[in-house]
Amino acid sequence: xxxxxxxxxxxxxxxxxxxxxxxxxxxxxxxxxxxxxxxxxxxxxxxxxxxxxxxxxxxxxxxxxxxxxxxxxxxxxxxxxxxxxxxxxxxxxxxxxxxxxxxxxxxxxxxxxxxxxxxxxxxxxxxxxxxxxxxxxxxxxxxxxxxxxxxxxxxxxxxxxxxxxxxxxxxxxxxxxxxxxxxxxxxxxxxxxxxxxxxxxxxxxxxxxxxxxxxxxxxxxxxxxxxxxxxxxxxxxxxxxxxxxxxxxxxxxxxxxxxxxxxxxxxxxxxxxxxxxxxxxxxxxxxxxxxxxxxxxxxxxxxxxxxxxxxxxxxxxxxxxxxxxxxxxxxxxxxxxxxxxxxxxxxxxxxxxxxxxxxxxxxxxxxxxxxxxxxxxxxxxxxxxxxxxxx
Amino acid sequence: xxxxxxxxxxxxxxxxxxxxxxxxxxxxxxxxxxxxxxxxxxxxxxxxxxxxxxxxxxxxxxxxxxxxxxxxxxxxxxxxxxxxxxxxxxxxxxxxxxxxxxxxxxxxxxxxxxxxxxxxxxxxxxxxxxxxxxxxxxxxxxxxxxxxxxxxxxxxxxxxxxxxxxxxxxxxxxxxxxxxxxxxxxxxxxxxxxxxxxxxxxxxxxxxxxxxxxxxxxxxxxxxxxxxxxxxxxxxxxxxxxxxxxxxxxxxxxxxxxxxxxxxxxxxxxxxxxxxxxxxxxxxxxxxxxxxxxxxxxxxxxxxxxxxxxxxxxxxxxxxxxxxxxxxxxxxxxxxxxxxxxxxxxxxxxxxxxxxxxxxxxxxxxxxxxxxxxxxxxxxxxxxxxxxxxx
DNA sequence: ACCGGTTCCGAAAGCGTTCCCGATAGATCA
DNA sequence: TGATCTATCGGGAACGCTTTCGGAACCGGT
Numbered sequence: 001x002x003x004x005x006x007x008x009x010x011x012x013x014x015x016x017x018x019x020x021x022x023x024x025x026x027x028x029x030x031x032x033x034x035x036x037x038x039x040x041x042x043x044x045x046x047x048x049x050x051x052x053x054x055x056x057x058x059x060x061x062x063x064x065x066x067x068x069x070x071x072x073x074x075x076x077x078x079x080x081x082x083x084x085x086x087x088x089x090x091x092x093x094x095x096x097x098x099x100x101x102x103x104x105x106x107x108x109x110x111x112x113x114x115x116x117x118x119x120x121x122x123x124x125x126x127x128x129x130x131x132x133x134x135x136x137x138x139x140x141x142x143x144x145x146x147x148x149x150x151x152x153x154x155x156x157x158x159x160x161x162x163x164x165x166x167x168x169x170x171x172x173x174x175x176x177x178x179x180x181x182x183x184x185x186x187x188x189x190x191x192x193x194x195x196x197x198x199x200x201x202x203x204x205x206x207x208x209x210x211x212x213x214x215x216x217x218x219x220x221x222x223x224x225x226x227x228x229x230x231x232x233x234x235x236x237x238x239x240x241x242x243x244x245x246x247x248x249x250x251x252x253x254x255x256x257x258x259x260x261x262x263x264x265x266x267x268x269x270x271x272x273x274x275x276x277x278x279x280x281x282x283x284x285x286x287x288x289x290x291x292x293x294x295x296x297x298x299x300x301x302x303x304x305x306x307x308x309x310x311x312x313x314x315x316x317x318x319x320x321x322x323x324x325x326x327x328x329x330x331x332x333x334x335x336x337x338x339x340x341x342x343x344x345x346x347x348x349x350x351x352x353x354x355x356x357x358x359x360x361x362x363x364x365x366x367x368x369x370x371x372x373x374x375x376x377x378x379x380x381x382x383x384x385x386x387x388x389x390x391x
Numbered sequence: 392x393x394x395x396x397x398x399x400x401x402x403x404x405x406x407x408x409x410x411x412x413x414x415x416x417x418x419x420x421x422x423x424x425x426x427x428x429x430x431x432x433x434x435x436x437x438x439x440x441x442x443x444x445x446x447x448x449x450x451x452x453x454x455x456x457x458x459x460x461x462x463x464x465x466x467x468x469x470x471x472x473x474x475x476x477x478x479x480x481x482x483x484x485x486x487x488x489x490x491x492x493x494x495x496x497x498x499x500x501x502x503x504x505x506x507x508x509x510x511x512x513x514x515x516x517x518x519x520x521x522x523x524x525x526x527x528x529x530x531x532x533x534x535x536x537x538x539x540x541x542x543x544x545x546x547x548x549x550x551x552x553x554x555x556x557x558x559x560x561x562x563x564x565x566x567x568x569x570x571x572x573x574x575x576x577x578x579x580x581x582x583x584x585x586x587x588x589x590x591x592x593x594x595x596x597x598x599x600x601x602x603x604x605x606x607x608x609x610x611x612x613x614x615x616x617x618x619x620x621x622x623x624x625x626x627x628x629x630x631x632x633x634x635x636x637x638x639x640x641x642x643x644x645x646x647x648x649x650x651x652x653x654x655x656x657x658x659x660x661x662x663x664x665x666x667x668x669x670x671x672x673x674x675x676x677x678x679x680x681x682x683x684x685x686x687x688x689x690x691x692x693x694x695x696x697x698x699x700x701x702x703x704x705x706x707x708x709x710x711x712x713x714x715x716x717x718x719x720x721x722x723x724x725x726x727x728x729x730x731x732x733x734x735x736x737x738x739x740x741x742x743x744x745x746x747x748x749x750x751x752x753x754x755x756x757x758x759x760x761x762x763x764x765x766x767x768x769x770x771x772x773x774x775x776x777x778x779x780x781x782x
Numbered sequence: 783a784c785c786g787g788t789t790c791c792g793a794a795a796g797c798g799t800t801c802c803c804g805a806t807a808g809a810t811c812a
Numbered sequence: 813t814g815a816t817c818t819a820t821c822g823g824g825a826a827c828g829c830t831t832t833c834g835g836a837a838c839c840g841g842t
Contacts, residue, residue: 049499050582052557054828065792070830080790095577097555101495102828105797108440110492121518121720126511133538142552145536147524161533164488166443186486191441303724329512333694335726445798456822461800471820493798496827 053094062086073098104166113356114162115171116146116155118199118272122300124326124345125173128197131349132171139357141168150272152177159183167192169356173199176238176272181206193359197352200242207359208371209352213243216341216376217250220323221295223339223378225258228387229293229321233266235280235305237297244269244297247325251295266291270301281305285312285320292320293386299324299331299340306334306383321386327379337381344374444485453477464489495557504747505553506562507537507546509590509663513691515717515736516564519588522740523562530748532559541663543568550574558583560747562740564590567629567663572597584750588743591633598750599762600743604634607732607767608641611714612686614730614769616649619778620684620712624657626671626696628688635660635688638716642686657682661692672696676703676711683711684777690715690722690731697725697774712777718770728772735765 055073059066064083071079072087073096090096104110113136117125133143144165146158155175162170163186170187172194181204187194197209224232234251237244248267255262265287268280277296281304284291296302302324306316314320316336324331327342351372359367446464450457455474462470463478464487481487495501504527508516524534535556537549546566553561554577561578563585572595578585588600615623625642628635639658646653656678659671668687672695675682687693693715697707705711707727715722718733742763750758 050580052554052581056828066829067793067831068791071791074830076831078790083790097551099496099557099828100555101492101501101557102797103830104492105490105496105799105827106829106831108797120511121514121521123512126517130512130538142535142537142556144533146533147521160488163443164491165533166490166492189441190443307724330721330724333698333721334724447798457799458801458823459821462821465800467801469820474820490798493827494800496797496829497799497801499827 052099053096054099055096058087058090058094058096062090108166109168110166111141112144112165112167113141113169113171113353114144114146114158114165114167116148116158116162117173118148118150118175120145120147122326123328123330124198124298124343127345128173128349128352131346132353133349134346135350135353135357148175150175150177152179156183159186163187163190169360170194171352171356172196174201174241175199176241179240193356195352195356195359197348198243201240202242202245205369207355207369209348209355209374210242210371211343211348211374211376213246213376214250214253216325216378217247217295218254219250219376219378220325220339220341221251221254222258223380224293224295224321224323224384224386225254225260227317227321227385230260231263231266231289231291232260232293232295233268233284233291235277235284235294235296235301236267236269238269238271247297270297272298272301274300274304277301277304278308281308285309285314290314290320293322293384294320295323297325299326299328299338302338302340302383303328303330303334306338317383317386322383325376331379332381334383336383339381339384340379341376342379343376347374443490444487445490446487449478449481449485449487453481499557500559501557502532503535503556503558504532504560504562504744505535505537505549505556505558507539507549507553508564509539509541509566511536511538513717514719514721515589515689515734518736519564519740519743522737523744524740525737526741526744526748539566541566541568543570547574550577554578554581560751561585562743562747563587565592565632566590567632570631584747586743586747586750588739589634592631593633593636596760598746598760600739600746600765601633601762602734602739602765602767604637604767605641605644607716607769608638608686609645610641610767610769611716611730611732612642612645613649614771615684615686615712615714615775615777616645616651618708618712618776621651622654622657622680622682623651623684623686624659624675624682626668626675626685626687626692627658627660629660629662638688661688663689663692665691665695668692668695669699672699676700676705681705681711684708684713684775685711686714688716690717690719690729693729693731693774694719694721694725697729708774708777713774716767722770723772725774727774727776730772730775731770732767733770734767738765 055066055069059069064087068079068083069087072084073091100111113132115129115132117129120126120129129143129145136143144162144167146161148155148158152175155178169192172184173196178201181201184194195207195209196204200208200210221232232255234248236248239245252262266284268283270276270280277300280301281294284294285308294302294305296305302322306322309316309320316322322338324338324340327340331338331340351374355370355372446457446460450460455478459470459474460478463475464482491502504523506520506523508520511517511520520534520536527534535553535558537552539546539549543566546569560583563575564587569592572592575585586598586600587595591599591601612623623646625639627639630636643653657675659674661667661671668691671692672685675685676699685696687696693713697713700707700711707713713729715729715731718731722729722731742765746761746763
């Protein structure tokens with residue numbers, strides 16, 4: 001029980017910070033400040049964390065300087081092979097793991113790559129991340145995954161975290177809300193390279209890895225037309241993303257090529273949430289003159305739409321055919337299987353982090369941003385075979 | 392062009408390390424070592440990374456000491472409100488982000504939690520991770536995800552990385568290969584808490600978060616029996632994992648309760664890969680007296696098995712009924728839908744990291760490990776309704 | 783015997799924080 | 813009018829590592 005040294009009050013004592021290792025109190029009764037030693041400091045703060053072996057521990061037991069230990073561990077020249085051997089052996093015996101925090105502080109690196117994705121529930125981003133890890137891990141880098149949850153605000157928060165973590169480079173795929181990449185400017189200023197993949201804005205001066213969305217969409221829609229669909233709707237994505245624009249353009253041009261009219265009322269936009277995609281589908285299927293096919297921005301949207309169709313007892317593909325984008329594993333499991341455009345997910349991850357490493361190693365002046373465009377592949381399943389059963 | 396200072400050779404010059412800021416060369420022609428200053432050091436090493444604002448920058452422009460800046464930023468007492476105000480404003484203006492490496496080094500923490508999962512392609516682990524993040528992020532912690540890829544060797548490697556990163560705590564779900572948790576001992580020695588979830592070994596002295604696997608399996612198998620199945624096979628998991636044992640036991644006891652014989656030949660083991668699960672299914676369906684139901688360790692295995700059944704034109708659920716475990720989103724999309732036992736994934740993540748934080752804040756002596764057992768829920772879909780269409 | 787060169791190593795600065803201590807000026811009290 | 817307190821701040825060590833620099837010991841050649 002703490003008593004006020006002035007008025008002996010015990011109930012109106014509030015803590016007022018810790019100063020010079022002593023607890024400062026404030027008696028709200030007589031408005032008097034006073035300090036008392038932290039007798040139970042050990043009980044309050046429990047430094048349960050123990051010491052982990054450091055370079056200095058090794059140096060001491062081997063009677064050498066820490067410089068020498070560092071040299072041995074880092075494989076530098078300028079060291080006697082026997083000394084090195086002894087140090088390496090002791091390090092192994094003690095299971096020494098260098099403190100990456102200290103290493104990073106000294107070298108001004110962190111050996112981590114930040115990666116910002118909108119979500120990782122669907123398989124697309126996990127596969128990309130795995131591809132990136134397969135390149136990064138052997139090089140001694142690890143990956144800090146941030147999830148923006150399709151929220152621009154969280155994405156901004158993520159950039160701050162990655163900035164504070166002093167990541168050496170960033171892979172980013174934007175949310176459907178992200179209007180610009182202002183919040184990434186700080187990385188540019190700090191000389192930290194950013195490579196965008198999959199979800200990119202236009203007018204961004206950075207390296208990018210995308211797939212040929214235009215051509216993929218074109219192939220997908222043309223495939224629907226060839227299967228006898230003539231009234232093809234499109235569930236498009238948010239207008240800020242290039243994938244939305246390019247896939248929409250592919251859709252439009254495929255229609256035009258085959259002399260089908262482009263009906264604006266058949267183009268609806270999802271904000272990439274399940275609910276939004278479901279709403280889009282409901283809207284399309286409630287139209288008086290229902291479309292006979294839907295080309296969807298991505299597989300999750302297509303799956304949501306197919307579920308709506310099933311619920312409404314609309315036959316797939318006889319009444320409405322579907323084509324998605326990405327070849328999620330679930331696309332193959334649906335009944336009927338969802339026709340979709342496969343993306344080389346693993347290669348996207350590898351290519352993106354490859355570009356990132358290129359930029360990290362390049363000198364700022366000579367480096368030129370590049371955009372790599374990978375190819376999609378049409379995977380035909382039953383969902384799109386509109387004419388087959390009809391004929 | 393580098394010339395040998397002895398023989399003037401230019402083509403046989405090899406670099407031999409950098410010593411005292413000078414490049415050391417070796418002429419392989421006359422076997423002579425020599426050093427030359429690094430005239431183009433700037434061009435070779437491109438320190439493209441720029442300076443990021445530090446506490447010292449703020450201190451200098453405001454003519455105060457770095458201690459004062461630190462105090463202001465950390466919200467300590469012992470500082471003039473006006474001084475604090477000025478510092479906070481300048482920090483915001485400069486978009487100051489504290490260097491977490493330096494912070495961690497000074498405080499002997501890293502503000503990161505390591506999480507080791509066998510994979511994150513299926514949705515189970517991503518959902519758990521998201522649950523963990525929802526607790527960790529608001530507390531200022533971020534999460535370093537390591538993927539063991541169902542490999543014990545990689546899992547060991549992961550523990551080293553997390554050790555080097557000086558994570559403050561660990562969430563782990565073991566691989567199907569992991570025989571023991573020896574490689575986690577070092578965390579215990581270092582006073583870094585580990586909480587296991589989902590995939591745990593027995594004889595581990597640590598906090599754990601699991602679901603009631605026994606009861607879930609029991610419910611699932613009993614459900615099959617109630618639907619008229621009498622020859623129920625089980626695709627079990629690796630014997631090292633508790634989930635395998637408990638789900639197997641639930642399967643066995645459900646059979647016993649209903650006076651069904653436990654046929655060892657109907658119990659096959661998957662190593663948790665798709666291929667292995669597929670092989671298991673093929674084996675079961677090639678038996679002379681084919682089972683009329685399969686209870687599978689988890690949904691990915693169940694889905695693989697269902698695909699084999701479909702390929703063999705075995706009708707689901709009329710010929711063979713299925714029950715899985717986990718309620719993967721794909722389970723609902725299959726045709727017929729996969730009956731399964733839903734796990735509270737988000738809650739698992741939240742509970743696990745909650746236990747972790749408890750242990751991080753507790754004093755070593757008083758802390759007691761706890762095991763939290765969460766409940767499963769049977770989600771009935773068509774895959775298990777064996778008797779319904781038969782009758 | 784001297785000298786240039788090589789080999790190996792230790793000392794020390796620095797990375798950006800935190801935090802403990804001591805210092806100072808002003809306020810308050812007896 | 814000292815003496816004690818208070819409010820505020822600066823100095824500097826420490827965290828574990830890298831890296832530069834200088835120096836001692838030793839080598840072979842003249």
